[in-house]
Structures are given as C-alpha cells and as structure tokens.
Amino acid sequence: MTERAQMSEPAQMTEPAMELRGVSVNFGSVRALQDIDIKVYPGEVHCLLGDNGAGKSTLIKVLSGVYRPSKGEILVDGKTVTFRSPRDAQELGVATVFQDLGMISLMSITRNFFLGREPTKSSLPFSRIDKERANTIARQAMADIGIDVRDPTQAVGTLSGGERQSVAIARAVHFGARVLILDEPTSALGVHQAAMVLKFIIEARMRGLAVIFISHNIHHAYPVGDTFTLLNRGRNRGTYAKSDISRDEVISIMSGGEDLKAVEAEIAGLLAQIGSRPPAAP
C-alpha cells in the first residue's frame, strides 16, 4: 500500500469514547502489543485489521479489562481509568464479543445471556432471578438477530456454532451502552445472520456507540467501517478514514501484505495437478 499522512482524524471532532495511549502488553517474553495509540469515537465503526497473531484480540482484551497493560494508559471519555477486572469495563458501558465467545456450555441460553447482569426481582442480597423476564428478553434479542430460539433454557453447548455466536452478539448488543467490541463475530454465521449483525453494527453506530469490529472478511469489514486501524506484529501501522483507503488496500492489509495473486496462482497449479491425475480408487 502507498505511504500516506498518518492518523487522519475522523470527521467528527468530539472526544474519543475510548482511547489507548502508549499501551504495551507482554506475556512473559512475548511482546503481543507495543506502544499502541488508538482512539475510538462515538458514532464510529472502527475496524481493526491485521494478520493472524497481529495482536487484535489482545488489544480488545485490554479495552475490555481482561488484560492489564504492562505499560501505557486507558482513557474513557478523556479520563484515565484502571480496569481491575472485565466487570469494571462493563460498568463503564463496554460490551465485548470475544473471539472464543465466552459462553458456558453447560448453562442455558438465558443464563448465559444475563450472566453477570441477572435481572432480579428486588435488590435484596439473595433475591430471585426474574426468569420469566430474562427468558422473554433473551428470546426477543435472539429473534432480532434472526435466530429463532427453540427453548431459551436449552444448554448453550447444544447449539450450533453460529447460534452460539449469535447469543454472544445479542448479549453484547443488548448490554453495550458506550462501546461495542466484536472480535470476529461473523466467522461462523450464515449469510442471513451475518447481514443481521452488520445491520446491528450500523444501528449501534447510529445510536452513538463506538463500535470496534474485527473481521477477516472484506465483505463484512469494508462496507460498515468508518475507520481502519492496521495492526502488524503488535504495532499500530496507521489509522485511516475510509475516504483515505481503498477496498483493495484493505484487502492487501488483511492478507498481511502477502501477494494474494501468487498464492492464487499456486493453488491453481495444485488444482491442475489433481485434475490431471485420476481420483484414487474407492
């Protein structure tokens, strides 16, 4: 891709909903993130692009309070915050769909949906969970995303991969108040459900949420993204507004700078080899 002026600010000059300044994360000797600066604005869909292992998931885990940065600071609405646990981040309105979903397979859809934020009938310490309300809301939230739940008390472990992903997304969309983070949320989804998720992303953006969206699928990332941040080997290689970056450039970043044409040619060659050989006898 071509060299450009760094950090073209997005159109709206409001304060970022969330910001990382000089954040580094080390796992022992592994430097997963180095000196990351990133700003996400309300009403903006911010796509994180990068190869496998680039550090995308690590970055969003810092934003969600899962990892504490080894260095640097996190700001919410311009104020420095310390997340001691994911709960702290949630209380500031950050909702995340993690790449590994964070579902508990032996528990029901509803119990997973409301986990950590169970609606209770009163505020007494050991008050009953309002199961009816929880079931209704969970079923409705799933229906909104295009999954028709047979039985909200069904164990999540019995759902299909895409259904499980939908529960995680519905949960984040339902609870996200300020920042919605989606780490490859569409990877297991059918055409219809993926489209619904994109619709949700746009709706969340219109409601003024900051959305962080990670996807390896150009058809998902490019249409909804307003801003694109390129991560490579744990470093931020630049943030671009959509007007400053073309679809083909995004594709080239997503493939980690590898020449896709060469790989395609190689595949074509292999297929030709197979075609010239008779299939193995049954």
Next chain:
Amino acid sequence: MAVVEDKAIPPGELKATDRFGMTSKRAAGADERLASTGKLTQWLRRPEAGAAGGLLATIIIFALLPGAANLYSLQGSMTFLTLSAELGIVATAAALLIIAGEFDLSVGSMVGFAGVVIGLTVKYWGLPLWGGIACAFAVAILTGYLNGLIVVKTRLPSFIVTLATLYILRGLSIGITRAVTGRTQIPYILEGVPDPATAGIFNGHLLTGLFHWMGAQGWIGTRSDGIPFVAGIPMSIVWWLGPTALAGYVLTQTKYGNWIFATGGDLIAARNVGVPVDRVKISLFVYTACAATLLATIQVMEAGSADTTRGLLKEFEAIIAAVIGGVLLTGGYGTVYGVLFGALIFGLVQMGIFYTGIDTDWFKVFLGIVILMAVLVNNYIRLKALGRGGGK
C-alpha cells in the same frame, strides 16, 4: 456486501416454502425441530435422577435383607438419618464448591480442629459455651478465607492447597491439644458450663411434645418411665435440611447461584463477562469451613468432648456424596438435592450393613461399587443433558 434483505419481502407475500422446499424461519409456525420430550425423559435428565434411583434401589435392597424391621423402625431411621445428616451438612457445602470448580480437602481436619477450639476455649480459657463456638466459627472463616485466597491468587489446584491445610489443621489439633492437656482428647467440656440453651440448639430435639404425645398414645416405643426412645427430631437433621434447602434456593434461583455454575463451568469465560469469580470461590471456601465447624459443634455438644481425630476422611465422604448426587467433579453442573440423596444412601448403607449383620468390612466394597455406578450414570446423564451421546 450482502444486502440486508429483511425488508425486501412484504410480510404478506412470505411463502412458507420456496422451490427448494425450505421453510423460512419467519413463516414457520411451531418449531417442528423440537421433538416433544415426555415428562419422564425430562425428569430423567435432571442431575439428581441417578441418585434418586440409587436411593430407591438401596431402600428396596435393605428392605429385603434381614434386619429390615430394625433398620426401618423409628429408632433405626433416626439413627441412619443422623448419620446422613452429619455427612450431608458438609457434603452440601462441598458440592457447591465442586460446582464452582474447586475442592476442599481440609473439611475433615477442620471438623477436628473446630472441636478442639471449642474444647480449649471453653475448658481452659473459661469462655462461655457460645463464646467458644463463636471462636471456632471465627477460625473457620479465617481458614476458609486463606484457603480461597491462596487458590485464587496462586492459581494452584485447590486439591494441593487444601491438602496442605488438611495436614496443617490436623497437626495443629493434635499438637495444641497434647501441649495443653497432655492427651489427644478434651473430655467433659460441658461439665460446669451450664448453658443448656446453646447446647440445645445443636444437640436438642425438635417436636419433643409431639413425640411425647405419640409415646403416651402407645404409637411409638417408650422407656419404662414413659419417655419415648426417640425424643424428637434431632437438631442435626434440622441443621442438614435447613441449609440444604437454602443452598438449593441460592444455587438455582439467585444471581450468586448463577455465578457458582459459571465459575465452575468456564472460569475465564465467566470472568470475562464480569462474574466476580474470585469472590465466588473464596466465599465458598469459607462456607465449607463453616459447615465443617457446624458439624464439629454438633458433635461436641452431643459427645460432651472433643477428639483430635474427629472428621477423619469426612472430606472424601463429602466428595463421594456429592458425586453420587450427580455433581460433576469437573465443575459447572449439579444440584444440592442430589447430594441430599447421596448422603441418605451413605447413611442408609452404613446402618443397613450394621443391622443386617453383614461384616462391616463389606461396607467399603459396597461403597466403591456405588461410587463407580454413580459416576457412570452421571456421565451418561450429563451427555444426555447436552443432547449428545446415545443418539435419541
């Protein structure tokens, strides 16, 4: 991109099937994919189903063996119920902890140590009985808290951490008792401590009036002075069923119960969605230590003495009762009602073997077989619950 086609088709024109014979989700009525499950199947899928079946089988087996009349007499029943209660008190707590994904191997030693604390503080420090009991619970809370804190902070397996506590507490019990009294027992604790009200809370009987009346009617056996052999329902049974019912409510109906399942089901996922997993675990370690202390208090009040060997192997019996009761050893699944059945099986078999006159050595063999069967049944049921295994 794929256009969101949701609004494209007016609802009225929605066809139930297209030319591929597919059913549109929105046009479909009642979900035909949901095979109707009968009441029986639903019941069999409950985690305590195996234990309930096992209990029924045990009751029937002993009813057919000699000694059944004694075993199932009022007196015999109270005896095995008391045995079940003594195990059940700690097993319920152990079960919640196992569901949250941890073990506490120190409960047995805690029983012994708490008894020693009551004995020494009352007999040698001159504390009132309630003061000694309060001291024991304070020690329990501290022990449970430390167990939990070490497990949570170091992320070492609780199996190892509490194994260390097991030895430390047992060693302390014997060491301190021997240093103070020169023996390993503290007898006559209640002598000269006139506090029948406090003692009665733990070793008294409930419904004594009713039992006395039944004795007077000649419905239940009485001694020559007219006092019935069974004075009432022993408090240990109350201390077993009460907290079990409460634990059952908390586990299935409350937020905290949801967090217990989640913590044991998937620790990282639970933490990532905001469950305070460390607090859940620490509080449950405190609960197991307190349950052990409750049992110790009951035993001290009943026997009037403390013994440093009390509670030996209770940790394993508690785990066994939990496993028989359908609690998954790997965490995240189980009920306290199953554990109640597990404790009942345990008490029944122990007394049943005594009354049938079978050599009690066989108790262990029987127990081993029951454990193995319970694990197999539970494993099968869990796979069923997840809809896997066994096809239909």
